[in-house]
Amino acid sequence: MRLIGLSDEQGQIRIEFGGCNMKCPYCVHIHQPKKEWTVDEVLDYAGKSTTENVYLGGAEPTLQKDLLPLIEGLHKIGKRVILKSNGMKPDILESAVPFVHGFVLEIKAPGDDIEGIMELTGMSRERTENYVKLLRESMDIAKKKWLRVWIRVIPEYVNAETMPRILPDLEGASEVMLYQFMSNPDFDLPFMGHEGPTPSWREMKGLGEMILGTVPQVRLVGERGKLVLKK
Numbered sequence: 001m002r003l004i005g006l007s008d009e010q011g012q013i014r015i016e017f018g019g020c021n022m023k024c025p026y027c028v029h030i031h032q033p034k035k036e037w038t039v040d041e042v043l044d045y046a047g048k049s050t051t052e053n054v055y056l057g058g059a060e061p062t063l064q065k066d067l068l069p070l071i072e073g074l075h076k077i078g079k080r081v082i083l084k085s086n087g088m089k090p091d092i093l094e095s096a097v098p099f100v101h102g103f104v105l106e107i108k109a110p111g112d113d114i115e116g117i118m119e120l121t122g123m124s125r126e127r128t129e130n131y132v133k134l135l136r137e138s139m140d141i142a143k144k145k146w147l148r149v150w151i152r153v154i155p156e157y158v159n160a161e162t163m164p165r166i167l168p169d170l171e172g173a174s175e176v177m178l179y180q181f182m183s184n185p186d187f188d189l190p191f192m193g194h195e196g197p198t199p200s201w202r203e204m205k206g207l208g209e210m211i212l213g214t215v216p217q218v219r220l221v222g223e224r225g226k227l228v229l230k231k
Contacts (some may be wrong), residue, residue, distance in 0.1 A: 016058030023122030026191035087138035102146030110165035180222025
């Protein structure tokens with residue numbers, strides 16, 4: 001398995017994988033060094049920790065051929081696993097359902113904004129149209145468990161005008177996390193001329209309040225820290 005990070009801090013083991021089937025121009029992971037780990041090595045690391053929660057993320061975990069054996073192994077040793085994915089491999093998510101506590105899936109823009117999603121993912125039109133279909137399949141699978149929908153708020157694509165077109169896909173999710181673009185230099189590369197946190201925190205709260213009519217809880221993450229909005 002190709003990892004770009006393995007850590008145990010703040011009550012969570014984070015296993016960050018390298019490699020992705022998208023080419024998002026703002027992604028930091030494509031530039032990060034990767035190291036090979038075996039399933040047994042990762043399980044040994046996790047098994048020595050008293051931390052129960054394990055987050056599988058990074059670029060795209062579902063590309064790792066040993067992902068399911070790892071998830072099953074973590075479940076067997078009593079870990080509570082959250083799997084993050086871009087949703088392009090719903091078959092992997094379906095296989096993971098019995099062994100995970102929940103999922104994190106990202107929505108990049110309204111599903112009908114094919115041109116925008118092409119710009120955000122660096123994929124062709126054909127691949128983008130297929131991705132939108134696969135993501136919706138993955139969303140339906142993930143809603144069988146706990147699901148956080150993660151939205152990176154890049155104002156040209158996610159804003160007060162476009163959010164109503166995103167809301168139908170959020171129905172049935174456990175919560176939504178809105179991340180203020182460029183608010184953490186470890187997460188983003190400059191894109192669309194944005195080199196600092198955007199949009200404003202006031203606009204972030206406005207989007208969160210819009211979403212509360214659809215999901216029970218919204219987490220805002222950005223330059224002012226974290227804020228949880230509940231119905």
